[in-house]
Amino acid sequence: MKHLHSGKVRDLYELPGGELLMVARDTISAYDFVLDTPIPDKGRILTQLSLWWFERLTGLLPNHILSTDLPPGAPAEWAGRAVVARRLDMVPVECVARGYLTGSGLADYAKTGSVCGVPLPDGLVDGSRLPEPIFTPTTKAPVGEHDEPMTFADVQSKVGPELAARLRDLTVAVYGRGAELARERGIIVADTKIELGRAPDGELILADEVLTPDSSRFWPADAWETGHAQPSFDKQFVRDWLTSPESGWDRASGEAPPPLPDEIVERTRAKYVEAYERITGRTFT
Numbered sequence: 437m438k439h440l441h442s443g444k445v446r447d448l449y450e451l452p453g454g455e456l457l458m459v460a461r462d463t464i465s466a467y468d469f470v471l472d473t474p475i476p477d478k479g480r481i482l483t484q485l486s487l488w489w490f491e492r493l494t495g496l497l498p499n500h501i502l503s504t505d506l507p508p509g510a511p512a513e514w515a516g517r518a519v520v521a522r523r524l525d526m527v528p529v530e531c532v533a534r535g536y537l538t539g540s541g542l543a544d545y546a547k548t549g550s551v552c553g554v555p556l557p558d559g560l561v562d563g564s565r566l567p568e569p570i571f572t573p574t575t576k577a578p579v580g581e582h583d584e585p586m587t588f589a590d591v592q593s594k595v596g597p598e599l600a601a602r603l604r605d606l607t608v609a610v611y612g613r614g615a616e617l618a619r620e621r622g623i624i625v626a627d628t629k630i631e632l633g634r635a636p637d638g639e640l641i642l643a644d645e646v647l648t649p650d651s652s653r654f655w656p657a658d659a660w661e662t663g664h665a666q667p668s669f670d671k672q673f674v675r676d677w678l679t680s681p682e683s684g685w686d687r688a689s690g691e692a693p694p695p696l697p698d699e700i701v702e703r704t705r706a707k708y709v710e711a712y713e714r715i716t717g718r719t720f721t
């Protein structure tokens with residue numbers, strides 16, 4: 437099959453029939469580096485979590501999944517972490533929704549009192565829950581560059597007012613469903629990025645991955661405390677070890693981080709299993 441694109445933790449191929457094959461790797465990224473040490477089963481766990489969400493969201497909108505069977509010619513080691521998807525005309529906007537304020541959204545708010553042009557109440561701090569989830573789109577920056585925030589007017593100029601409204605409504609709706617269900621299971625989904633594509637008849641289709649810890653910020657609900665950065669549900673052990681004296685790594689150096697110790701790998705794997713099992717109610721095997 438033809439290799440089309442490699443992301444930080446995923447690869448995209450084209451099958452002979454023109455369909456796409458999305459393959460999730462076991463790699464994890466932290467501090468904008470893809471770490472050398474894989475997290476065993478991460479690719480499979482997040483692929484299965486995403487598939488579970490796709491099934492639950494079909495009432496909202498269709499998705500791009502054609503098959504979860506490994507196509508002929510694909511390596512056996514890809515089983516469970518490869519998805520055959522229909523090729524869509526992807527919308528040229530990163531569709532992000534936020535229910536909580538942090539990261540680039542918090543920086544935008546600190547400067548302007550709004551996020552992507554959406555005015556917010558005064559007095560919000562890192563980790564504050566927003567009065568309601570908001571659409572905070574960004575550009576699809578070329579590899580290596582950073583996505584730029586877009587106002588709703590920017591989106592309207594780019595894709596037209598009617599499609600812009602549908603992108604906003606669908607992104608906020610997908611986020612709302614995901615955040616509500618996850619919160620009942622002890623996980624805060626602070627924000628999420630979805631990819632929407634158009635079928636030849638113009639229908640909007642949910643593509644890529646959905647509501648995973650790679651496409652969203654997952655926080656443990658029982659540790660939520662506004663006023664500082666929240667611990668990441670899945671990446672905190674990695675972040676803490678890398679910034680501890682034990683790792684011998686100096687983040688300011690710009691050098692790549694060292695390999696992770698087995699114990700950090702195992703504890704991180706366990707967090708992915710925990711997120712999957714809590715959200716889906718299934719046992720990961």
Ligand SMILES: Nc1ncnc(-c2cnn(Cc3cccc(F)c3)c2)c1Cl
Binds near residue numbers: 644
């Ligand atoms: N159904 C679709 N139709 C057209 N394009 C895409 C598409 C293109 N890029 N991406 C992001 C990505 C997904 C996985 C691995 C990567 F390296 C990159 C998704 C999809 Cl999912």
